[in-house]
Amino acid sequence: MSIHLSVVIVTFGLLLAFVTYTLRWIRISLCLPFAITVLGFLTSCAIVLFTQIILWGPFEYPMGGWAPPIGIAYNVDHLNSFMVLVVTLVALVNIIANWKGLQNFVGDRIGGFCALYILYVSGLNGILFTGDLFNLYVLLEIASLTGYALLAIGDRRLAPFASINYVFLGTMGACFYLLGIGFLYIKTGSLNMIDVSNLIKQLHNSPTIITAFMFIIVGIWIKMGLFPFHIWLPRAYTHTFGPVSSLIAPMGTKVMAYAMFKVVLTVFGINFVFRSNAFPHIVSTLALSAILFGSIFALRQTHLKRMLCFVVITEIGYLVSGLAIGNSNAIKGSILHMLNDVFMTFCLFLSGQAIIERMGVNIDGFSELFVKTPLISAVFITGALSVVGIPPTCGFFGKWYLLLGAVEKGNYPLFVTIILSSLLNLILFFKVIEIGFYGGKVIPTWRLTGAPPWSFYVGLCFAGVSIILMGLFTFHLIRYVIEPFLTPLGL
Amino acid sequence: MADIIGYILGKYNYWMAVVLMMIGLYAMLAKKNLIKKIVGMNIFQTAIILFYISIGFKKGATVPIIEHNTHVIDVAKYANPLPHVLMLTAIVVAVSTFGVALALAVRVYQEHGTLEENEILSELQE
Numbered sequence: 001m002s003i004h005l006s007v008v009i010v011t012f013g014l015l016l017a018f019v020t021y022t023l024r025w026i027r028i029s030l031c032l033p034f035a036i037t038v039l040g041f042l043t044s045c046a047i048v049l050f051t052q053i054i055l056w057g058p059f060e061y062p063m064g065g066w067a068p069p070i071g072i073a074y075n076v077d078h079l080n081s082f083m084v085l086v087v088t089l090v091a092l093v094n095i096i097a098n099w100k101g102l103q104n105f106v107g108d109r110i111g112g113f114c115a116l117y118i119l120y121v122s123g124l125n126g127i128l129f130t131g132d133l134f135n136l137y138v139l140l141e142i143a144s145l146t147g148y149a150l151l152a153i154g155d156r157r158l159a160p161f162a163s164i165n166y167v168f169l170g171t172m173g174a175c176f177y178l179l180g181i182g183f184l185y186i187k188t189g190s191l192n193m194i195d196v197s198n199l200i201k202q203l204h205n206s207p208t209i210i211t212a213f214m215f216i217i218v219g220i221w222i223k224m225g226l227f228p229f230h231i232w233l234p235r236a237y238t239h240t241f242g243p244v245s246s247l248i249a250p251m252g253t254k255v256m257a258y259a260m261f262k263v264v265l266t267v268f269g270i271n272f273v274f275r276s277n278a279f280p281h282i283v284s285t286l287a288l289s290a291i292l293f294g295s296i297f298a299l300r301q302t303h304l305k306r307m308l309c310f311v312v313i314t315e316i317g318y319l320v321s322g323l324a325i326g327n328s329n330a331i332k333g334s335i336l337h338m339l340n341d342v343f344m345t346f347c348l349f350l351s352g353q354a355i356i357e358r359m360g361v362n363i364d365g366f367s368e369l370f371v372k373t374p375l376i377s378a379v380f381i382t383g384a385l386s387v388v389g390i391p392p393t394c395g396f397f398g399k400w401y402l403l404l405g406a407v408e409k410g411n412y413p414l415f416v417t418i419i420l421s422s423l424l425n426l427i428l429f430f431k432v433i434e435i436g437f438y439g440g441k442v443i444p445t446w447r448l449t450g451a452p453p454w455s456f457y458v459g460l461c462f463a464g465v466s467i468i469l470m471g472l473f474t475f476h477l478i479r480y481v482i483e484p485f486l487t488p489l490g491l
Numbered sequence: 492m493a494d495i496i497g498y499i500l501g502k503y504n505y506w507m508a509v510v511l512m513m514i515g516l517y518a519m520l521a522k523k524n525l526i527k528k529i530v531g532m533n534i535f536q537t538a539i540i541l542f543y544i545s546i547g548f549k550k551g552a553t554v555p556i557i558e559h560n561t562h563v564i565d566v567a568k569y570a571n572p573l574p575h576v577l578m579l580t581a582i583v584v585a586v587s588t589f590g591v592a593l594a595l596a597v598r599v600y601q602e603h604g605t606l607e608e609n610e611i612l613s614e615l616q617e
Contacts, residue, residue: 134577134580137581137584138580138584141584141587141588145584145587145588145591148591148592148595149591152595152598156602157602157603157615158615160595160598160599160602161599161602161603161611161615163595164525164592164595164596164599167532167588167591167592167595168519168528168532168592171532171535171536171588172516172519172532172535174584175535175539178581179539179542182539182542182543182546182574185546185574186546
């Protein structure tokens with residue numbers, strides 16, 4: 001068993017990103033194939049690492065040989081090695097699927113684009129692996145800064161302006177997180193997550209620790225785009241270039257959700273967070289309003305991508321609602337939903353982008369959608385059904401566990417909200433299906449873009465099939481990925 | 492009264508950090524000009540850097556360089572170097588954020604011909 005793979009995934013990603021950029025001085029056409037090779041390498045490392053974790057259990061990697069409370073540690077367990085696998089795999093499939101589109105749209109700047117793309121993925125991998133609070137901040141900023149640059153690609157008038165607004169809010173979130181760590185450091189003198197969680201067991205009533213918790217959690221929520229901190233999200237994701245939105249929309253918010261679970265469950269611990277009703281009440285209110293607000297605002301949109309952004313906001317509400325309920329089933333549901341949501345959002349944004357390229361952004365102009373693009377719309381509908389929560393798809397199971405948890409705890413407002421928002425999502429996607437089959441008010445403006453290249457179909461099939469597979473293997477996921485993460489935490 | 496003054500003066504480093512942070516936050520939220528907002532963001536980050544630097548300070552302590560052949564180390568004699576080291580990284584992050592934000596502002600200016608947020612928004616609504 002090689003524990004070094006965990007650090008190879010992050011550092012090689014960061015290093016090879018720059019190699020990808022320098023290749024443009026030799027031949028520009030080398031950049032994209034090399035980037036795909038790098039992502040393929042990272043994915044295979046992630047697969048091997050995940051297999052090792054399943055076989056031999058989690059481990060701690062001491063960076064540079066320094067033992068953890070002093071040195072930086074990478075804590076690799078079942079959940080985060082699986083998340084890394086998901087992130088690298090989806091990033092790989094996304095760049096393969098959009099191969100032609102990237103070459104046409106980005107052109108000569110492909111070297112820079114590929115470097116940013118790999119840096120972003122490596123930043124996310126680092127966030128997932130790291131066991132050090134300050135290290136998490138640095139990797140968070142690596143992922144965010146490359147994310148700002150990537151999101152500024154696209155609509156020349158709107159994308160840079162949306163991105164700069166995201167810079168302001170994102171930096172504020174990261175600064176709040178950093179400030180919270182400062183408070184924790186003053187009180188405990190440590191930055192290692194496990195060390196801190198042991199040290200604050202005696203300090204549960206310290207106002208400094210409570211303030212630190214508030215700063216950290218609000219910082220992470222801003223980065224996640226939880227209602228009411230979501231303002232940057234629809235604008236930034238709507239106007240950006242298609243392959244960027246199908247990279248960042250599935251991953252950015254979900255990896256931050258993982259960071260939230262890690263901070264709340266591992267660092268502060270359930271005894272601290274759930275000892276009074278204050279935290280569950282606040283989270284419950286926020287989750288409830290995020291779910292309702294997201295579903296209702298999604299109904300109002302006529303711009304397909306903007307509508308999908310509000311669907312993402314709804315999903316973030318689900319991810320947080322596990323903490324609002326706070327029992328084993330609900331947190332299981334939230335974490336399961338976090339894993340599933342990567343595939344669901346990827347599927348919707350990938351197929352949605354292809355639909356937009358052919359039929360324009362307006363939903364009312366989607367007449368004859370199913371006749372003209374049968375496969376793309378079939379995959380889009382699969383993703384839509386998963387968001388609504390129809391059983392064979394994966395979206396159902398996360399919601400099922402959440403509902404179970406809500407009933408056990410007696411949190412009926414959240415129970416009703418989850419069901420209501422599923423119905424609202426059904427109406428939302430039924431609108432698209434109806435127009436696709438029976439025609440809408442606006443005369444369709446069919447753009448002849450030609451058939452998509454074969455590589456796009458690979459990505460599309462992956463997106464559709466993965467949703468079904470994640471649904472079918474739910475119980476394996478719970479047993480081998482989520483329960484090993486939750487059991488040591490007392491859930 | 493003396494208590495309050497003592498309280499404020501005794502922890503003046505935190506108060507300064509809070510004041511700077513609020514200046515930065517005000518500039519980020521209330522100013523309409525994008526460059527002013529970016530500068531506000533930088534002030535906000537600098538406030539946090541100063542906050543960290545100040546927590547590594549100890550009264551009467553010196554630079555954390557340990558003499559050769561010292562076996563027993565008196566911790567109180569040396570300033571805590573860790574927050575300073577952390578802030579080296581945070582300064583790098585702040586500089587790169589500043590750079591990315593300025594680059595984006597250049598793009599916005601090229602497209603819209605202005606950096607005033609309300610003018611850009613009204614132009615976008617047309």
